[in-house]
Amino acid sequence: MAYILRAERTHAKSFGEITITAISCLRKDEKNIMVQGTIAGSTSYNNQSLNDILKDINLWKKYSEEINQHFYNFIHNNEVNIxxxxxxxxISRNLIFFFSETIKTTETFIEDFQIIHNDIISENITDKTVSLLKNIGEFSAQANIDYGRSWHSDQASAHYAQVSDIYCQLYCRGRDYFVTLQDTSNAAWRLNQYKGTGTIIMQNFNNIFNDDVTNIQQGNNLTMNVPAFSEDILNNLDEKISELINVVTKRSSKDNISEIQQETHKDKPNKTKIMDYLKQINLLENSANITTIISGIISLLNLK
Incomplete structure (x- = not known):
């Protein structure tokens, strides 16, 4: 259908400043997203750290990817029925086209979230960084309104039995998504307070590595082999390793993970080698999420 293909290439339009609250159509256990206020856009970020904001940026980006894929697959796989x-x-073609625009919108949001993520990690938070996040929130607030208006003004609202799949899979999922992202405006307000401060996100983590380099140079017991890790520790480690495997993107990182698995299962594992592999992964990936996982591994294995 041509109108679907056009929707994927069309940039979403600008919206006004009207605000409204909405009740989520989607069960909360269907979303991998932070716990948020029951009223759209009401979550406070006054006491949130920069790391907290970064974690939410990553969650919102992942949520956007899920919605993008869901909308594309549903519309593509149901072309005949639509x-x-x-x-x-x-149901009108205009309403289907309206839902299809969400594909392009999520593509744009994914790119913007990545830019914001990179700016935070590189300690380069600027007016542009804050503006991108604020725009996502303002756009989402108006999109929430437009979803309601578009559905209820369309003939589809009078034929629920025949269009129930579209109602659940497009209208409900799409509106719930935009309701959730309204909180990005609040995050933008908090992010603005970190602008130009040069905050070092991973300073404590890097200090761990720096201390370890000093320890190695001094020849202390960090370079020595240690007794085998207990079964409980190894079981917990397997969970963290699985989590790490799912998020790393570099081939070299996966090779280092394999080395960690082999070393930690030895009768006398070497802490220095394990720390070196973790450091290489951290440098290769440059991700706050991965840094958090690696920090957990360091704590679990008592490498510090």
């Missing part, structure tokens, strides 16, 4: 519904005037 064409049948529109031909019978059970």
């Amino acid at each position: 064409e049948n519904l529109t031909s019978k005037n059970l």
Whole structure:
């Protein structure tokens, strides 16, 4: 269907400043997102750290990727049924086109979230960084309104039985997504307070490595082999390693993970080698999320 293909290439339009609250159509256990206020856009970020904001940026980006893929797959896989519904005037082509625009919107949000993520990690928080995040929140607030208006003004609202899949899979999921992202405006307000401060996100983590280098140079017991890790520790380690494998992007990082698995299962594992592999992964990936996982591994294995 041509109108679907056009929707994927069309940039979403600008919206006004009207605000409204909405009740989520989607069960909360279907979203991998932070716990947020029951009223749209009401979550406070007054006491949130920069690391907290970064974690939410990563969650919102992942959520955007999930919605993007869901909308694309649903519309693509149901082209025949959608064409049948529109031909019978059970739903308008304009409404389908409106839902299709969400594909492009999420693509843009994904790119913007990545830019914001990179700016925070590189300690380069600027007016542009804050503006991008604020725009996502303002856009989402208006998109929430437009979702409601578009659905209830369309003939589809009078034919729920015939269009229930579209209602649940597009209208509800899409509106819930935009309701959730309204909180990015609040995060932007807090992020603005970190602008130009040169805050070092991973300073404590890097200090761990720096201390270890000193320890190695001094020849203390960090370079020595230690007794085998207990079964409980190894079981917990396996969970953290699985989590790490799922988020690393570099081949070299995966090779280092394999080395860690082999070393930690030895009768006399070497802490220096394990720390070296973890340091290489951290430098290769340059991700706050991965840094958090690695910090957990360091704590679990008592490498510090």
